[in-house]
Amino acid sequence: MHSTAIDRRTFLVLAAAAGVAPQALAAGNSAVYLAARKRGANFEVAVIDEAGRDRLVVPLETRGHSFAVTRSGRRAIAFARQPGRFAVAFDLDGNSKPQAFAAAADRHFFGHGVFADDDRLLIATENDYEGGRGVTGVYDVAAGMRRIGEFSSGGLDPHEVVMLPDGETMCVANGGVLTHPDFGKRALNLPTMAPTLAYVDIRTGAIVETVALAPELHKLAFHHLAVDGSGTVWFGAQYHGPTADRPPLVGRHMRGRQPELFAGPDDVLRALSNYIGSVAVDRSGTIVATSSPVGGIVAYWDAATGRSLGTTELRDSCGVAPGTDRPFRVTSGYGQVVETGPTGETIRTGAANDAVAWDNHLRLVPRP
Amino acid sequence: MRNAIAALLLAASLIAATGMAPANADLHKDLGKNLTENYIRPATVHFSNAAAALTGALEFLCREPDSKRESFVHSRFNTLVNSWFRIQFLRFGPMVEDNRFERIFFWPDPRGVTLRQVQDVLSGYDRTAINPDQLAEKSVALQGLLALEYALYGTGAEGIVAGSPEGRYRCAYALAVSQRLTAVAAELAEAWSSDGSFAYQFMFPGPDNDLYRNDEEVAAEAIKAMVTGLTFVSDAIITPFVAKEPENANHKRAPFWRSGLTIPAIRNAMDGLHSFYTETGFAEALDETDTWIDGGLQLELRNVATSLERIDMPLEEAVMPGPGRETLIYVVIALKSLHTTIEGRLAQAVGVAVGFNALDGD
Numbered sequence: 035m036h037s038t039a040i041d042r043r044t045f046l047v048l049a050a051a052a053g054v055a056p057q058a059l060a061a062g063n064s065a066v067y068l069a070a071r072k073r074g075a076n077f078e079v080a081v082i083d084e085a086g087r088d089r090l091v092v093p094l095e096t097r098g099h100s101f102a103v104t105r106s107g108r109r110a111i112a113f114a115r116q117p118g119r120f121a122v123a124f125d126l127d128g129n130s131k132p133q134a135f136a137a138a139a140d141r142h143f144f145g146h147g148v149f150a151d152d153d154r155l156l157i158a159t160e161n162d163y164e165g166g167r168g169v170t171g172v173y174d175v176a177a178g179m180r181r182i183g184e185f186s187s188g189g190l191d192p193h194e195v196v197m198l199p200d201g202e203t204m205c206v207a208n209g210g211v212l213t214h215p216d217f218g219k220r221a222l223n224l225p226t227m228a229p230t231l232a233y234v235d236i237r238t239g240a241i242v243e244t245v246a247l248a249p250e251l252h253k254l255a256f257h258h259l260a261v262d263g264s265g266t267v268w269f270g271a272q273y274h275g276p277t278a279d280r281p282p283l284v285g286r287h288m289r290g291r292q293p294e295l296f297a298g299p300d301d302v303l304r305a306l307s308n309y310i311g312s313v314a315v316d317r318s319g320t321i322v323a324t325s326s327p328v329g330g331i332v333a334y335w336d337a338a339t340g341r342s343l344g345t346t347e348l349r350d351s352c353g354v355a356p357g358t359d360r361p362f363r364v365t366s367g368y369g370q371v372v373e374t375g376p377t378g379e380t381i382r383t384g385a386a387n388d389a390v391a392w393d394n395h396l397r398l399v400p401r402p
Numbered sequence: 403m404r405n406a407i408a409a410l411l412l413a414a415s416l417i418a419a420t421g422m423a424p425a426n427a428d429l430h431k432d433l434g435k436n437l438t439e440n441y442i443r444p445a446t447v448h449f450s451n452a453a454a455a456l457t458g459a460l461e462f463l464c465r466e467p468d469s470k471r472e473s474f475v476h477s478r479f480n481t482l483v484n485s486w487f488r489i490q491f492l493r494f495g496p497m498v499e500d501n502r503f504e505r506i507f508f509w510p511d512p513r514g515v516t517l518r519q520v521q522d523v524l525s526g527y528d529r530t531a532i533n534p535d536q537l538a539e540k541s542v543a544l545q546g547l548l549a550l551e552y553a554l555y556g557t558g559a560e561g562i563v564a565g566s567p568e569g570r571y572r573c574a575y576a577l578a579v580s581q582r583l584t585a586v587a588a589e590l591a592e593a594w595s596s597d598g599s600f601a602y603q604f605m606f607p608g609p610d611n612d613l614y615r616n617d618e619e620v621a622a623e624a625i626k627a628m629v630t631g632l633t634f635v636s637d638a639i640i641t642p643f644v645a646k647e648p649e650n651a652n653h654k655r656a657p658f659w660r661s662g663l664t665i666p667a668i669r670n671a672m673d674g675l676h677s678f679y680t681e682t683g684f685a686e687a688l689d690e691t692d693t694w695i696d697g698g699l700q701l702e703l704r705n706v707a708t709s710l711e712r713i714d715m716p717l718e719e720a721v722m723p724g725p726g727r728e729t730l731i732y733v734v735i736a737l738k739s740l741h742t743t744i745e746g747r748l749a750q751a752v753g754v755a756v757g758f759n760a761l762d763g764d
Contacts, residue, residue: 166513217510217637217642220638224504276498351759352763394763
């Protein structure tokens, strides 16, 4: 009942906006970026080119979050943000009509997903909120995104999921927070929350490795992930304990090893304000960027050593992806799209548009 | 001259780049000090005293149970719950250390953890549950106001006055919970006292203060506390039991329905927020063009208070279609409006506006 109603609303929004897609310019083979945003009172997904121009706009019924993108870079799935229940499959060149689908009954999306098995499967992080457990929903792409099953995510609050270079193992960041959509995103289990990183074999659903931090860091929720050039998983965390604690928020994990945390200099750690909103690795695979919209800062780390490399100050900066002219491209809730890197020097990409609030994530879509 | 123009242009471009007007330095002067001395400190002391008073009354009742002593315990419990709701929105610093909020008030609890665990404790005889030190090591759901409410008002509570073995054990558990609450409340009051290190940091922001570097950070904390408190009352307390559709309304989904304290608790929460807002002094510091913000907030807060006073029927009746339900729905709408105004207009007017992602990120 609930899901049908939301589903119908999504279809109506998409139908009403049928005029948007034909205006899209084919992006050809150059790289494009994907991001959710709020424009005026409307929520939408934007495909933007390297020069920062809109190539395609897909309307959403409410706030979007992140994306799963096919290996060809031709199709993507936009997910509703937590505790949303819709997802929209769309063609980046606007050649076909966007297609919406809803989460299963008693499940909602957490906003992230990946394609697997040569793009035959879509995997999405989801909340089994009545059962009080985290799952990853498995969808058959050829069957029109039919949900064919689910795996345990190995913890509560599975947020971002990334595929490892082997194409067979995914890593899920389980924030460990129990939530129920009746209470929005409110944490219902702060005293007992237990975040983990879980590696899942996508062929079997088996959890092949689980990583947890020391018990005193049980309120440090793994949320965002990126894989560096060596296949190491980098994570950005959000701290649910007292502000004064200021634990390290960034770290990395190599399969079979202990996780490593990197605090960086005190002023950087303080500026990150116990909150990482997004993690990205540059095109060379050697620099990691972690954004904190709360602190209005992006911090950079050397992927080889974990050394702090510098910061960029940008108010409400959150979306971060590999850049075109600089190591990273960063978006903000105040309409800014900039290119920047460890030196902190910033160049603007296109005109800032304060009617637009760029949402949490920015994705680079390479086009082979 | 050229330098002066360059400086002006630079200032203008900085404002454009950050989208934020420079905050009026006087706006927040002594904000943390005023809030601590005029609201937070007395309110946390009151809560702490109320907990100690309840513990005293319970010792008396458990030793020689009778209905007069039980009434006295109930009236002390009433005072404690109401004093809690006047500080529940101070969800930063000492309140979040050591899970103090959840230890005092494990809510929301959609999975019914408190009821299940307390019934489990009361169904047998667990020596460790009636020892406050050992109780402290158990689930936080067993240590708070809602666990205590069930012990005092839930099924089987009549055994306390009857003095049956179950009743004596139940009273001993209630006493242990009250002792735990007294200890946690004392820690809160201590942290906000003139000797408390947290209070000092909140009162005296500065470049060497690790927690609050300047007055704006204190102002931002105050705004966030009010917004969080308003959302908690509307989304975590009222909405779940009132429900969108009347057929889904269920007064038993409200905290403190057993003791009849739900509506008084909400009144105290709103009254506390109103007093806290008054003590921020934001109203006096607003530019003339922004004084409407304060006018709007005051009007809405008064309307909410007056409306809540009108809910004088039992909660079971108040959630059913009729004047009670209409009032509760109005209160939810008014709280959302207050939330929007404080988080948006007020925050901007006092120079601590927060961005789209920072405000509500994932």
